[in-house]
Amino acid sequence: MKHFIDSIRAMMRERAADVAIVQLDGTVSQGRVVDYGTLGQECNALAAALAARCAPGSTVGLVAANSIAWIEADLALLMGGHVEVPVPLAFSAEQAAHLLAPCSVVLTDDEGQRRFEAWRADAPQAFGSVPCLSIGRLIDAGAVATTRALSVGTLADRVCKVIHTSGTTSAPKGVRIRANGLDALLASLWRHATRDDYTRYLNLVPFSLLIEQVTALYMPFAAGGTVVLPPVGEAPLGDPGAVAADKLSLLRRARPSAVTLPPSLVEALANAADRLPDLDAESLCEALFGRSTAPLIAAGGAPVAAATIGRLAQRGITVLQGYGLSENSSVVSWNTRAENRIGSVGKPLAHVAVKLGPDSELGVRSASLFAGYSGSDPSACHTDADGWLWTGDLAEIDADGFITIIGRKKNLIITAHGRNVSPEPAEASYRSVAGVRDIVLLGEGQETLSAYVLTEAGADQEALRRELERHGQRWLSGVERAATFVFDTDSPALRASLFTVTGRPRRQDVERHVRERRAATPMAA
Incomplete structure (x- = not known):
């Protein structure tokens, strides 16, 4: 090969x-x-x-x-x-x-x-x-x-x-x-994409x-396509100070045939489409992407609210959500044009087998699995004697083989009433509310959940609190809804101290920060 x-x-x-x-x-x-x-x-x-x-x-x-x-x-x-x-x-x-x-x-x-x-x-x-x-x-x-x-x-x-x-x-x-793991992964990805898809890829x-190495470099270059880089000095998404909504003009200018978007930019894209309600599909694509048809849009890295993907789908813009982890050389499963089930992360790629453990933890076995860790960490994934990698992610697999990620095993919140809550799906839903940059649900051992919210600069926090409460009542179950909210304006310093470089919350650090905020301002809730 x-x-x-x-x-x-x-x-x-x-x-x-x-x-x-x-x-x-x-x-x-x-x-x-x-x-x-x-x-x-x-x-x-x-x-x-x-x-x-x-x-x-x-x-x-x-x-x-x-x-x-x-x-x-x-x-x-x-x-x-x-x-x-x-x-x-x-x-x-x-x-x-x-x-x-x-x-x-x-x-x-x-x-x-x-x-x-x-x-x-x-x-x-x-x-x-x-x-x-x-x-x-x-x-x-x-x-x-x-x-x-x-x-x-x-x-x-x-x-x-x-x-x-x-x-x-x-x-x-x-x-x-x-190296052979990357070969196996790329061979499976090409089953669901064409060379025309990767004629012009925008790096974000x-x-x-x-x-990003796989989708922004190896696929475009194997297709003889063009990789488009933002201007020198423009921070990529995930770096401190980078804001998803600020990338919308770059999307329009670059005219990409393919992009891989983090959840924050999918949300920004849906909000931008909502602000242009009178445009037909072709005109909307011209306004958003600088071309008459939407690019191949893959989404991953964290859950995207199904409602957000649904809003874009109603306007003729398809977002194909996937799931992966570095231990599998990135992608495990992906929705495709032929089979796209909104709310799921698609079916396993051709070289990947999956199964659920007794506690619904997702197991993966494939030709692209890693060769082990350099160093160790309590969060490391375990590979059993039969070659199954236990991801730490909780999932459901339906009769057709579509996978839905329902949470992170080690992030599971157990309330004072003994209810188990996976915070990630509810957080993804709350992020669709305009003005919310990020949100982290807390509540281990508590009767109700609380939420730590990073807002856009200048956001009216009281109005945002009311909108979050309405959103929770409409879209979330009672056990998933936050009863109280603590707000901070998003900033590079907070990002650096409370989130990883890939944008995942350091939940213990967030809990400590919220406790300190409440101690300093008893009425903050």
């Missing part, structure tokens, strides 16, 4: 004059444009320069913004047979040091270099003397060197990446991703997330 990186290399040779990457500038025009021939030359040069410094199989850190340099480094590391460790720029020094500890070198672009030096200044002992190398300078050096590194392929299965995934401690788990979230 041809490995995915070999398919991408073939595109570099066969479609040398076609546009591979567009980096938008801050105006209406395109910024930098890179064709497949240039992309191939620069990746070859970088692979050659790395071969002179690191043997195949070496572990190499990647600290860079969502940039052309990040893409070139990722492809060159795959070509050279290295183990890549991408680190989010939003990480703290302690988190970054934990992931980068085994690396022999670290590759950076300009923004990554600044972030790496800031980490090293915060924790000089943690980073030691690991070399930090400029991607651009290595490309210049490799342009006059041999390209023998490209003979190192991925012919045998190997660990090609270590991907961070959030845990319960300050040391993120490293998930060891197999950090490349350090494996799902």
Whole structure:
């Protein structure tokens, strides 16, 4: 079987004059444009320069913004047979040091270099003397060197990446991703997508997330398509300060044929469609996406309220929700154009088998499972002797095979009345209320639930409280509804202290923050 990186290399040779990457500038025009021939030359040069410094199989850190340099480094590391460790720029020094500890070198672009030096200044002992190398300078050096590194392929299965995934401690788990696992995943995804779908993909979230590497890079490049990057300096969704609604103009400008959206941007898209009630489907797509038809829209990362997806469907915009985890090289299941059941996360991909444990925990067995963790964490998934990965997610599987995620096993709230509440579906529902940036339900051991709400700047909190109460009465069961609300205006500082880099709440930290708020302001409820 041809490995995915070999398919991408073939595109570099066969479609040398076609546009591979567009980096938008801050105006209406395109910024930098890179064709497949240039992309191939620069990746070859970088692979050659790395071969002179690191043997195949070496572990190499990647600290860079969502940039052309990040893409070139990722492809060159795959070509050279290295183990890549991408680190989010939003990480703290302690988190970054934990992931980068085994690396022999670290590759950076300009923004990554600044972030790496800031980490090293915060924790000089943690980073030691690991070399930090400029991607651009290595490309210049490799342009006059041999390209023998490209003979190192991925012919045998190997660990090609270590991907961070959030845990319960300050040391993120490293998930060891197999090259053959990515091949199996991509082969299954292509059963439900066409090359035309990936002619123009808009990147919106950090490349350090494996799902974005798969859908924003490997699928478009295998299709000979174009990857569109936001303007330099524009923070991707998930970074502190990035706001979903602010990306709507970028969606319209980029005219994408495919996007993968986090729940926050699906909500923003639905709200934008609601503000244009008189437009027909074609005109609405022109207004939202700069094209007459909707792109292939996949959604994942956290639950999206079925009502939100339904609102878009009524306007002719299909959102295909899926489910995955890094331990399966990202996607486990996906709704498709042929079979889309709103409210579910679709059926398992062709290479994936699923089953439920006695407590409704979802088990996964597939050809794309990881090769284990680097490090350990109490939140790590367990793989049993028969090869089933127990995800920690609670699910239902209907008679047709559609999976519905009903909560996270370790997030289960048990009230004082002995009722079990999975907070995630109710949180997804509440997020559809205009003015809500994020929400976390609390209530372990309490008679009723409470909610911690991050709001848009300038939101009328009393009016928002009334709207949340109405929403709960209409859409949620009595046990899922919050009885009281604590509000904060969304800010990068709160995001950094109370949420992981991938946007998941640190529930214990949120509970502590709410207790402190209530102690300081007894009437806050």
